[in-house]
Amino acid sequence: MIPLPYRVVHRHEETADTVTLRLEPVGDGLAAWSPGQFTMVYAFGVGEIPVSISGGSGPIIQHTVRAVGAVSRAICDAPVGSVLGLRGPFGHGWPEQPPEGEVIVLAGGIGLAPLRPLILAGLGQRLSVLIGARTPADLIFTAEYDQWRAAGARVLVTVDRATAGWTGHVGVVTTLLNQVPITACDATRPPPTGYVCGPEVMMRLGAEALAAAGVPPERIWVSLERNMHCGIGLCGHCQLGPLLVCRDGPVIDAGHAARLLLTREL
Amino acid sequence: MTALLHTLEPLVATLRAEGYTVIGPREREGAIVLDVIDSAAQLPSGWGVQTGPGVYRLRRRADRAVFGHSAGPQAWKRFLHPPRERLWAADRDPDGTFAVTASDDPPPRYAFLGVRACDLRAIAIQDRVLGASPSYTARRQAAFIVAVNCTEPSATCFCASAGAGPDVESVDGADLALTELAEPGETEPLYVAVALSPAGRDVLARVPQTPAPPDVVAVARKAVTAATDHMGRSLPDGDLRAMLAATLDSPHWEDVAARCLTCANCTLVCPTCFCTSVTDTTDLTGDHAERWQTWASCFDVEFSYLHGGSVRTSARSRYRQWLTHKLGTWHDQFGESGCVGCGRCIAWCPAGIDITAEARALASAGAES
Numbered sequence: 001m002i003p004l005p006y007r008v009v010h011r012h013e014e015t016a017d018t019v020t021l022r023l024e025p026v027g028d029g030l031a032a033w034s035p036g037q038f039t040m041v042y043a044f045g046v047g048e049i050p051v052s053i054s055g056g057s058g059p060i061i062q063h064t065v066r067a068v069g070a071v072s073r074a075i076c077d078a079p080v081g082s083v084l085g086l087r088g089p090f091g092h093g094w095p096e097q098p099p100e101g102e103v104i105v106l107a108g109g110i111g112l113a114p115l116r117p118l119i120l121a122g123l124g125q126r127l128s129v130l131i132g133a134r135t136p137a138d139l140i141f142t143a144e145y146d147q148w149r150a151a152g153a154r155v156l157v158t159v160d161r162a163t164a165g166w167t168g169h170v171g172v173v174t175t176l177l178n179q180v181p182i183t184a185c186d187a188t189r190p191p192p193t194g195y196v197c198g199p200e201v202m203m204r205l206g207a208e209a210l211a212a213a214g215v216p217p218e219r220i221w222v223s224l225e226r227n228m229h230c231g232i233g234l235c236g237h238c239q240l241g242p243l244l245v246c247r248d249g250p251v252i253d254a255g256h257a258a259r260l261l262l263t264r265e266l
Numbered sequence: 267m268t269a270l271l272h273t274l275e276p277l278v279a280t281l282r283a284e285g286y287t288v289i290g291p292r293e294r295e296g297a298i299v300l301d302v303i304d305s306a307a308q309l310p311s312g313w314g315v316q317t318g319p320g321v322y323r324l325r326r327r328a329d330r331a332v333f334g335h336s337a338g339p340q341a342w343k344r345f346l347h348p349p350r351e352r353l354w355a356a357d358r359d360p361d362g363t364f365a366v367t368a369s370d371d372p373p374p375r376y377a378f379l380g381v382r383a384c385d386l387r388a389i390a391i392q393d394r395v396l397g398a399s400p401s402y403t404a405r406r407q408a409a410f411i412v413a414v415n416c417t418e419p420s421a422t423c424f425c426a427s428a429g430a431g432p433d434v435e436s437v438d439g440a441d442l443a444l445t446e447l448a449e450p451g452e453t454e455p456l457y458v459a460v461a462l463s464p465a466g467r468d469v470l471a472r473v474p475q476t477p478a479p480p481d482v483v484a485v486a487r488k489a490v491t492a493a494t495d496h497m498g499r500s501l502p503d504g505d506l507r508a509m510l511a512a513t514l515d516s517p518h519w520e521d522v523a524a525r526c527l528t529c530a531n532c533t534l535v536c537p538t539c540f541c542t543s544v545t546d547t548t549d550l551t552g553d554h555a556e557r558w559q560t561w562a563s564c565f566d567v568e569f570s571y572l573h574g575g576s577v578r579t580s581a582r583s584r585y586r587q588w589l590t591h592k593l594g595t596w597h598d599q600f601g602e603s604g605c606v607g608c609g610r611c612i613a614w615c616p617a618g619i620d621i622t623a624e625a626r627a628l629a630s631a632g633a634e635s
Contacts, residue, residue: 001400002354005363026363044358045548045555068573083362227571229544229562232398233599236541236562237569239591242511242598263514265583 001232003042003085004028006061008078014140018110019076020054020064023084029059030086035117036093036223036251039063040231042085043074050228050246051075052114053089061086064113064140090231091250094195094221097122101190104180104215105129106206108173108198112140114223114250115197123151128180131157132173132198136166154180173202174209182213194220196254204261207254220254241266267467268483269475271444271457274306274332276473277412278379284469286377286410289345291338296324298338300345303379310335317420317498317609319618331448331455333380336420337608341537342385345376346405347392349561353401353544358553373404379412383431384423384608386413386439388537393439394600395540410465413440417489421498422609424622428501430606432493441466445486458486499609499622501593502629506603510594510625513632514586522589522624523582525617530563532611532619533588538604541569564588593625 006023013019030039033053041063042048049071055062067076078084094115097103103122107115112131119129129148133139136159145155156176158169169176182192194210196203203222211217226238226245233247241260243249260266271277281288282304290303293310303309309332316323317336327334356366381389389411396402413434416425425431434443441463448455458478461467502509533539543562548555562569564587570577578584596604605621612620 002366002368007363042546044356044364045546045552047546048544072573081362083358083364085356085364085366225572226577227569229542234396234399234540235543236564237543239564239587239595239599241514241590242595244599265578265580266514266587 003087005083006086008080008082011080015138018066018140023061025059030088033089034093035121036114037089037091039086039088041075043071046074047071054113054116066110087231091246094118094251098193102192103127104192104194106173106196107131108202109133109138111198115195118195123148123153125152127153129153129155130173130176134160135163174206177209177213191216191219197223200261204258217255218253221251222254222257223250268478269459269470270478271459271475278306280469280472281377286375288377288379290379298335300340315420317422317613319612319620320615322613328450329448331446333414333446334418336423337610339535339614342378342389343537347402351559353557353559356555373408375408377410381411381413382416383434383437384425384606385537386434386437387430387606390439391538392540411440412442415445415490417493419493419497422612423497424499424501425607426494426497428605428607433490442470447486458483501622502626507594507597509629509632510590513628516628516631518627518631519582519586522585525619526581526585527617528565528581528584530565531614533563533565535610535614537608
């Protein structure tokens with residue numbers, strides 16, 4: 001219930017409105033986290049928001065935050081040396097990647113942030129990372145794409161709208177799927193697994209496209225976002241039908257998510 | 267052991283002597299409210315209520331019963347889960363780090379006098395929902411509960427069909443159970459008392475009493491049993507959770523939305539509604555910060571705000587959230603219903619919207635489609 005002070009030890013401006021902060025505990029740190037979990041990040045006196053963990057090792061926790069409101073703006077503006085508060089880690093993250101079978105990661109915009117620890121844990125020949133953003137200037141972690149490729153992963157990038165100098169793919173992220181040779185499910189091969197995070201409509205269409213491409217629906221995972229005040233199922237804000245997203249999510253299977261996300265204003 | 271109490275004054279005095287702040291019903295400003303009492307004489311002797319959709323009126327009774335009224339505008343949650351609570355305070359050092367201190371005040375020790383079965387069930391529901399909150403748990407564990415059987419349900423009551431009464435002994439959580447027996451006229455009521463916990467036995471043993479004659483106990487039991495048949499309302503039969511999950515797109519939600527003012531009264535009077543928001547503030551120096559928790563309502567547009575806009579903007583979606591949560595998805599989240607049938611949301615809705623009628627309309631619309 002009480003935020004622990006964490007000092008900003010490194011900051012990197014990913015885009016015009018998105019910053020990655022590396023945070024080191026001033027005293028006691030949080031418990032160990034797993035990919036896909038989130039913390040509640042507190043800007044002193046301003047407020048607290050849920051933010052997915054985009055990386056870190058040992059006591060260091062890395063958060064990637066887009067400035068969309070007063071609190072996220074204050075967090076993005078936090079200089080090196082300043083102190084934020086963290087509570088967590090909360091929620092169910094990404095189910096572990098199965099030992100065999102293809103892994104397809106679909107990321108939209110800042111949705112790549114909670115997927116990054118999963119990508120780093122699964123780098124290798126069987127991993128495909130499909131990244132979409134509105135424009136080239138909205139892509140995050142761009143300096144790492146070549147490292148992921150060097151480690152064997154297929155990393156494909158697309159933008160909705162090209163700007164001067166862009167020579168890559170243009171189109172929504174699902175249009176990259178035909179460049180990934182997904183082996184359809186059969187008795188001789190282990191089934192593929194999909195992980196999706198991005199805007200809600202992108203996750204719904206992305207999960208549908210993965211299922212159409214041969215990924216079993218029960219092996220497609222999405223990460224949901226809702227208003228949260230407590231992170232531990234006490235405040236009621238993050239309800240989505242039967243779910244308390246902070247407690248039962250944020251990662252849930254795509255079939256379950258589709259039924260909920262297709263109900264307007266649930 | 268069943269005892270007969272001829273007055274409640276020694277019980278109130280004993281609880282006060284034990285260090286409890288006694289909270290009980292009082293007549294104030296045309297309603298029965300819950301507040302501190304120093305003496306049993308402050309209980310609302312001879313007051314009853316008349317309720318209906320959007321209706322709550324006090325009425326004079328023909329007897330001197332002090333518990334002759336059904337649920338009032340307040341629930342006990344205002345004491346166990348207060349409307350406004352400071353969660354912690356923090357002071358920032360010159361180097362930017364800060365020390366957070368949670369309140370370490372000892373929890374208030376409340377003795378609740380007059381908790382009905384519906385409200386006892388509601389406390390058990392909030393125990394499950396808010397069990398991870400240290401401050402709630404501390405207040406709850408310190409509380410002593412004197413439950414009172416309901417023998418006179420009102421027109422808006424439906425605890426029997428909600429599985430939450432009227433017999434307080436059918437619901438866990440009370441330390442003492444009373445049944446009030448009042449005769450018309452100026453005679454003071456008698457109370458059949460049963461201890462339901464070790465703490466309850468200790469308190470009851472210190473109160474002047476006579477053994478309750480079997481015929482008096484039988485009259486008391488009969489009055490409680492009979493109350494089951496006098497409920498003004500009932501929830502529709504069947505699996506409401508499944509019914510509501512299947513009617514999320516029913517046109518009936520538009521029908522309710524045309525009447526609902528989204529005023530949030532129902533969530534404020536509901537004894538199980540638990541939602542809260544937190545607000546972070548600082549003093550003028552900027553170096554002393556506090557976090558306050560306040561009751562929130564799913565009828566507030568801001569409640570579901572995400573960057574870019576709120577998830578639930580229409581009245582239809584906000585009423586649907588409230589009703590489907592209460593009767594349906596509460597089962598998914600907490601393994602039980604979130605409704606105890608106290609009827610407060612019906613009486614205190616300015617538009618007179620009736621949760622039992624809306625659930626029935628949805629059930630019949632769902633059955634037709």
